[in-house]
Amino acid sequence: MVLAAPHEIRVVGTIYDYLIESNKITIIFHWDSDGIASASILKGLLAKRNIVLDFIVPRIGYYDITAIDLDRVKTFKPDLIVVLDYALKPGDLEILEQSTGVPVLLVDHHVNVLPAKPLYYNPVAMGAPQVMYPSTTWVLRELLRLSLDLKILLGIAGDRGVKAKETPVWSQIEEYLDKTKWNWREIVELAELVDSMYRSGNIEGIKHSIDKLLYYNNNLEKALADEEWRRTRRLVEEELDKYSNIEPIRVIDDKILVFKVESAYYIASAITRQLALKHQDKIVVVAFKHLKGGPCHVYARSWKYDLIQVITSLSLRGYNIGGKNEVAAITVECSRLEQALEDMIAAIRGTGYRLLE
Ligand SMILES: [Mn+2]
Structure with missing residues (x-):
């Protein structure tokens, strides 16, 4: 059962009317x-209400106001800006609103600290438990009182993958899967297909996918057979395969394996996961250089050692870092990649190699 958020009733009318x-x-x-x-x-x-829409994809890999083409917004002259599933900091939302002079309606589920504004709808930032809102599609479902469909499930599959089974909303999903005779693995596969658009850096493909999902509607079988999605996912997988057997450039304390990867794809996280699976008794550290203007990263991942202290100590040092116990991810200017790598290694050594619980 989904608990109704106390603010739900008040906001539903406002957002839909807006x-x-x-x-x-x-x-x-x-x-x-x-x-x-x-x-x-x-x-x-x-669209069927004759409202003219313009879609903007922020610069992939970046999460601040510089990632958004403000000139495009100004040229289009909208009377409303909607931000979906994209966790801008409050200061950046303010800039978006001020510099364009257009009100901003936000729907999101990322952990964030936001001022209470009637058009900011992020239940997690308002104190709801994150597990209750596994996706932005799930927030939209509540806001607009939608019944479950493939798009809503796709959002959850993309963000949670097979781990969706651990969220409290899973019983509702399961019921729907029973009815449609769909398998959760198929929904996760659809998410892989759609995510191949950004992993390959295909901005037009990302936008076109909005229409494809409308066209396929609730026909999962046809969606899974989409030629462009399948072709692109194959390319992404071929790129990932290139790095499945690479050798570390350094081994530290017999525990840390350091790898260097350069790619035009947005696959730093996937490469690190793949290498960590192969070296489960080590800590895998990947210095990732993006070759087409995307962000550089240093990723660390382990199945054995706890990295949570690494996140604390490097964020205190001013790094843009996120993660959890088993993974730490720095995003950094490519000119500072080497330094970030050294600091990551030092921070890991500084933890004394605490084991994961
Ligand atoms: Mn999301």
């Missing part, structure tokens, strides 16, 4: 499956 009373809306959405599915849900609701 949407349908607009003539032109700019929709800024996260480039992944959840963001694309969320954008598709809104397009399905709004």
